[in-house]
Amino acid sequence: MSLHLPPLLKRAVPLGLKKKLKAALDFIEERRFAGSLAGRRFTPPKTGPAVNYGGKAPSTGGFLHGGRVKLAHLEEAYPETDNFNILYLVSSALPPHAHVLADWAADCGAKVALNQNGVGYPGWAGPDYDEINIPMRAVMGKANYVAYQSRFCQQSADKWLMKPSCPVEVIYNCVDTDVFTPPAEPLPARPIRLLAAGSHYQDYRVISLLAAGALLLKKGLEVEIWVAGGLKWPGAEQETRKLIDNLKLDGRVKFLGGYTQNQAADIYRSCHILVHSKYNDPCPTVVIEAMACGLPVIGSASGGMGELVGDSAGALIDVPQSWERTYFPGASELASAVEKVAGNIEVLSKQSRARAVERFGKGEWLARHGAMFNRLLAG
Numbered sequence: 001m002s003l004h005l006p007p008l009l010k011r012a013v014p015l016g017l018k019k020k021l022k023a024a025l026d027f028i029e030e031r032r033f034a035g036s037l038a039g040r041r042f043t044p045p046k047t048g049p050a051v052n053y054g055g056k057a058p059s060t061g062g063f064l065h066g067g068r069v070k071l072a073h074l075e076e077a078y079p080e081t082d083n084f085n086i087l088y089l090v091s092s093a094l095p096p097h098a099h100v101l102a103d104w105a106a107d108c109g110a111k112v113a114l115n116q117n118g119v120g121y122p123g124w125a126g127p128d129y130d131e132i133n134i135p136m137r138a139v140m141g142k143a144n145y146v147a148y149q150s151r152f153c154q155q156s157a158d159k160w161l162m163k164p165s166c167p168v169e170v171i172y173n174c175v176d177t178d179v180f181t182p183p184a185e186p187l188p189a190r191p192i193r194l195l196a197a198g199s200h201y202q203d204y205r206v207i208s209l210l211a212a213g214a215l216l217l218k219k220g221l222e223v224e225i226w227v228a229g230g231l232k233w234p235g236a237e238q239e240t241r242k243l244i245d246n247l248k249l250d251g252r253v254k255f256l257g258g259y260t261q262n263q264a265a266d267i268y269r270s271c272h273i274l275v276h277s278k279y280n281d282p283c284p285t286v287v288i289e290a291m292a293c294g295l296p297v298i299g300s301a302s303g304g305m306g307e308l309v310g311d312s313a314g315a316l317i318d319v320p321q322s323w324e325r326t327y328f329p330g331a332s333e334l335a336s337a338v339e340k341v342a343g344n345i346e347v348l349s350k351q352s353r354a355r356a357v358e359r360f361g362k363g364e365w366l367a368r369h370g371a372m373f374n375r376l377l378a379g
């Protein structure tokens with residue numbers, strides 16, 4: 001719940017008091033929500049998985065990101081129902097007061113499963129990182145099963161949340177490899193089109209790529225840069241426009257803005273290489289989707305990237321490992337990686353597609369969830 005105060009009063013209230021007021025209001029809302037559930041008891045069905053997603057399951061074609069993408073896949077196989085025996089929650093798309101919902105579902109006899117993505121830590125979220133972790137920790141403490149999106153997700157949750165006492169396993173995110181496919185005809189070899197895709201909250205994901213593009217052009221390698229997804233950091237549009245002018249990249253950069261899942265595959269198929277330099281990204285679906293479309297991936301060797309890309313689907317750049325600071329490849333490192341990948345683009349493209357089909361297909365992902373649900377119902 002946001003703290004609604006008049007602007008003058010909001011500036012006058014000390015930060016510590018604001019936090020206390022917010023905590024009090026959140027507690028009131030939480031008790032109100034718990035009260036609304038008190039009279040809504042149900043008897044879970046005894047046959048077959050019947051799943052509820054806390055009201056967060058979307059359709060597949062809209063503007064989806066994060067946890068809602070995987071819920072869209074699950075919704076197709078296990079449509080959300082209010083008469084459920086499994087409450088399946090995704091840490092990056094938790095409903096309000098998720099732990100209260102989990103308590104209520106368990107009291108009614110349903111099982112609780114958690115799909116755990118990334119966590120808060122100082123280098124990413126600053127000194128208030130644990131505010132991000134509190135809701136996830138509360139749900140994890142009530143879970144009957146935890147599926148981590150990568151080994152990195154499990155390691156970071158063990159460190160910053162808790163080690164759960166329930167059964168756990170790693171289930172990587174998935175991609176529909178019948179929808180996300182390479183282009184029917186190979187793209188022209190030049191210009192090499194570099195893609196940055198997703199929600200760009202960190203400026204370096206775009207800024208360092210623009211600088212790398214300028215270096216590559218100076219070296220005589222013809223490149224274009226496509227940026228798909230919103231620029232989310234403060235002053236992003238002005239900063240990028242100014243940098244494009246300073247680097248003389250006019251006509252070399254295309255901003256696509258937000259895109260839907262229905263548009264995503266065509267965007268990937270229009271590019272040669274995905275550049276995804278986000279630090280400690282736990283299990284980015286954008287990387288898996290790009291690989292399924294035959295794009296080699298360049299990024300930092302941090303987070304879950306090594307588990308996804310491996311040694312065969314692109315080039316990962318070594319960076320220091322830290323929970324306290326953010327590290328990312330510089331422009332010269334990105335430029336060198338582009339040169340390396342571009343020199344072997346046909347082989348790496350085929351290997352990227354093969355790795356996505358072998359390891360991250362939607363069918364296997366749904367089958368593993370089906371097995372998890374059946375284990376839960378079997379007790």
